[in-house]
Amino acid sequence: MTAMDDLLARDAVPKGYKVAIFDGEVIMTPRSPEQFWTVSEVQAAARAAHIPRERLLGDVLVRFPGENEAAPDLTIVADGAARHGNSYDCLDVLAVVEVPSRPDDEKDYVRNVRKYGRFGIDCYLIADPFKQVCTVMTESHATGYAKVEEVPYGEPVTLRLVTGERVEIDTSDFPVRT
Template sequence: MTVMAERPTMSGTTESQSFEELLQTLDALVVPDGSKAEIIKGNIVVSPWSKGYYLDVMELVCEQLRPHLPEEHRISYGPFLYVFPGAERAFGPDIHAGHRSVSRHASTHLDGEALSFVAELTSSSTRDTDLSDKVEVYGRAGIPVYLILDMQEEQATVLWTPSVKGYESRVTRPFGERLLIPAPFDCLLDTAGFKAP
């Protein structure tokens, strides 16, 4: 299995495990508090704690989008695992929105295709995956809006019009500007305050 920290380290392999076996291994894995484990390209990847100010950014995004949520939807941040069986991936997006029914069961594996919005805040250990693999997986799953907050480049990218190739539409703005979040939200996101203190 691959365990990823700020500097990736290898501690075995999962090449012979099926996606279902990887999910079982992930469920049995003891992950340090504040870290999350995901399945990315056939490996279990553990990401480290986020920087403190990321919490402020996540709360700002949720506060701004909450009034524009589709009916019966909720937006939150935190360690929830969304599964994409067709892509053999399982992600724990930094911010996620979906219909309330998504979480009304006892499983720890939530339906990724039921999401209406995801956002990822990049870190040095997750940036490449956030900008590439997740773009393709989230788009193919039909998630209407994917927001990438590139904390290293201090810019926000919104992607929409999901397709089999990922997303067909995208706009990038530097932190400090307003960014249109398309349907089903149709609102402006103010990115002032997203920069590192």
């Protein structure tokens, strides 16, 4: 049993909070309305692109061999991805979307970039309500991503999955924080 499994089994996570164990550190942050609304918009765009709901996971545990698991704000998994209890394996992840809960969030901008890239998650989107910018990273490699594109809120963003699927996201209604 992992530390996260233990927390969940004991129902030790307060309602309205997201808990992650990252590099041995327990990070507990309240979910913001901006996070919820942004994830909802991306999820709606994915559904409009005919990605079935069974492949769209919000705050669901993803296991990384030899490392702490993660529960991204939104995860798109491959068709036929195997469920392991309440988690999925990182090898089945096609894309991850994160919405930072604070400005210049090191977890999303540094640690997750390295981790997701190292484990071959080919598409990583950070939708930042503080900077009002979407950062789309593709072409994963051992230390991160080879291609990084910044798109200001209000401009369309396209997630191109390795399966050939395309998710067109209208960011004009993405909420902002100051």
